Amino acid sequence: MIYLKTDEEIELLRENNILVSETLAEVGRHIAPGVTTKELDKIAEDFIRSHGAVPAFLGYEGYPASLCISVNEQIVHGIPSSKCVLKEGDIVSVDCGTFMKGFVGDSAYTFAVGEIAEEVRQLLDVTKEALYKGTAQAKAGNRVGDISAAVQEYAEHFGYGVVRELEGHGLGRKMHEDPGVPNYGARGRGPLLKEGMVICIEPMINMGTKAVVFERDGWTVRTKDRKPAAHFEFAVAIRKDGPDVLTDFSIIEKTLKN
Numbered sequence: 001m002i003y004l005k006t007d008e009e010i011e012l013l014r015e016n017n018i019l020v021s022e023t024l025a026e027v028g029r030h031i032a033p034g035v036t037t038k039e040l041d042k043i044a045e046d047f048i049r050s051h052g053a054v055p056a057f058l059g060y061e062g063y064p065a066s067l068c069i070s071v072n073e074q075i076v077h078g079i080p081s082s083k084c085v086l087k088e089g090d091i092v093s094v095d096c097g098t099f100m101k102g103f104v105g106d107s108a109y110t111f112a113v114g115e116i117a118e119e120v121r122q123l124l125d126v127t128k129e130a131l132y133k134g135t136a137q138a139k140a141g142n143r144v145g146d147i148s149a150a151v152q153e154y155a156e157h158f159g160y161g162v163v164r165e166l167e168g169h170g171l172g173r174k175m176h177e178d179p180g181v182p183n184y185g186a187r188g189r190g191p192l193l194k195e196g197m198v199i200c201i202e203p204m205i206n207m208g209t210k211a212v213v214f215e216r217d218g219w220t221v222r223t224k225d226r227k228p229a230a231h232f233e234f235a236v237a238i239r240k241d242g243p244d245v246l247t248d249f250s251i252i253e254k255t256l257k258n
């Protein structure tokens with residue numbers, strides 16, 4: 001069941017997604033060699049609560065933290081840990097959710113820790129660009145498959161593996177609503193996009209094989225070949241005049257030094 005949102009509901013979703021962007025910016029400011037992912041989780045939780053929201057991930061299907069923090073070969077759903085210490089050259093995907101005023105915000109950004117290898121920088125740039133290519137297809141009259149195909153085509157052009165096991169989703173009063181938004185697929189297929197739909201598009205792109213392993217902690221998903229993976233996610237409303245991105249990566253990016 002796909003829930004279409006009113007203009008007022010879309011503004012509440014925007015408020016949440018802007019808070020997620022601000023939280024990711026605050027986390028990003030603290031990303032440095034020697035910092036633990038547990039410390040970053042605490043920063044995010046305090047920030048979210050001090051802005052009148054609650055962390056949407058905490059307790060979701062038993063999830064034990066406010067952020068998912070996935071380092072290097074971890075793709076998504078890494079659990080923050082005091083044993084996970086960031087080091088120069090790592091990449092760290094931070095996924096954050098908020099809940100306030102009855103609606104959810106959900107977005108992810110992959111950060112570099114200090115200087116990273118040129119080929120890893122390309123993986124980040126291409127994954128983010130794949131998100132933008134998908135977003136350009138998020139308009140009324142298109143189908144979900146138009147988004148999926150645009151993401152897949154762009155990432156595979158660089159020889160990267162597009163993760164199949166996880167996908168984007170509708171966003172609203174619940175974090176995961178219909179429709180599912182895969183990062184692979186065929187143009188012209190899948191659910192029709194309509195004005196008032198709000199979806200999260202979230203390419204998960206591997207430098208090597210698309211194959212994944214689900215770790216025994218019940219959450220962490222990593223690449224089978226242990227090569228790095230990137231994850232960028234934001235929320236998009238389908239409006240009369242085209243895609244309306246409810247998240248604002250520029251809030252994050254103006255804090256980045258590299």
Ligand code: MF3
Pocket residue numbers: 056057058060061063067068077095096097106107200202233
């Ligand atoms: N942000 C993830 C998604 O897009 C969900 C995080 S899983 C959770 O689907 F359990 F941590 F909430």
Ligand code: CO
Pocket residue numbers: 106107168169200202233
């Ligand atoms: Co999501």
